[in-house]
Amino acid sequence: MTRAEVLLMTVLSAMGMLLCLPAPVVARTIAVGLYPSYPPLDMRDMRTDALEGFDVDLSAALLQRMGMAGRVVETSFAQLIPSLETGRIQMFFNGMMDTPARRQSIAFVDYLQSGVQFLTLSDEPHRPSDPQDMCGRMVAASRITSEPAHLLHWSERICVARGLPPIVLFAAENSADARLQLMEGRVVATLQDSLTTPWIIARNHGRFRALGAPFDMAPLGIGLSKDDRDLACRVQGALNGLQADGSYLRLIRKWGLPPESALPRTSGALSCPT
Incomplete structure (x- = not known):
């Protein structure tokens, strides 16, 4: 075999090996919906305008664990579910309550739990010292949320059922307005997320x-x-992993979330294969 023939055979052999190589693995890019108006979960740094918060960090940690890339899509709260249904985003974070009605149209992987809590002024000498002290007094709650319903239900259960006068609801424009009413002395407390x-x-x-x-x-x-x-199952598995290695609780502490907001490791309601 001549030198030229040997060279040709070498080139052809190398080309054959290249053709048999698998295609490079490209990480799937996930469009993540966020509505940066729920501190400390979703917000902007006032100095840099960069997105930050528990949800921002958790979404990055989940995507890294799944070997995926993320692309943030900012949208309003009202558009989170429609954007998911139309494929504009593939998942979203914003502390949305997981309800049976919403599960009719989308899936959820639960990652936190939240309730409501009373706030009073620290330096007010006549402030309530016990929640029951608010019976018969005026308490503010944001009328654009479910907080008034929680407040009235609490009043029925704690005040009225014990023969005490019910709480008087002050329907504030929003949570910031409720705190303003408290600071100006119009109410003795507010109900807060x-x-x-x-x-x-x-x-x-x-x-x-x-x-x-x-x-x-x-x-x-x-x-x-x-x-x-x-x-959905990959997200559930990644969240379980972050809970198991302590990363999840570290983020809870980093962003100052109350300890009771953390959820234990669970397989969720997805019945994913293990």
Whole structure:
């Protein structure tokens, strides 16, 4: 065989080996929906305008554990579920309550739990010292949330059922307005989302204090399409892994979430293969 023939055979052999090589693995890119208006879960750094919060960190940790890339898509809270159903995003975070009604259209992987909690002023000498002290007095709650319903139900159970006068509801425009009413002395307390309570106390340098333990706890879920069961199960598995190695609790502590907001490791409601 001539030198030229040997060279040709070598080239052809190398080409054959290249043709048999598997295609390079490309990480799947996930569009993650976020509505940065729920501190300390989803918000913006006031100095840099960068997205930050528990959800931002958790989504990055989950994607890394799954070997996937993420692309954040900002959207309004009202558009999170429609964006998932139309494929504009593949999952979302925003502390959305996992309810049977919502499970009719999307899947959830529960990752936190939240309730409601009373806030009072720290330096008010006539502030309630016990939740029962609020019976018959005015308490503010954001009228655009479910907080008024929680407040009235609590009043029936704790005040009225014990022969005490019911709480008087002050329907505030939002949570910030409810705290304003408290600071101006129009109400003796506000009802606040328990996830945000430690953050609000810290941000206001102790001007407020929590009164009583959180109540009416409910699960919050990562939203996922019902048509992509594989992704939902991978998210559940990745979350289990983060819970097992301590990363999940480290993020809970980093963002100052109350200890009772953490969920234990679970297979969830997806019945994923182990």
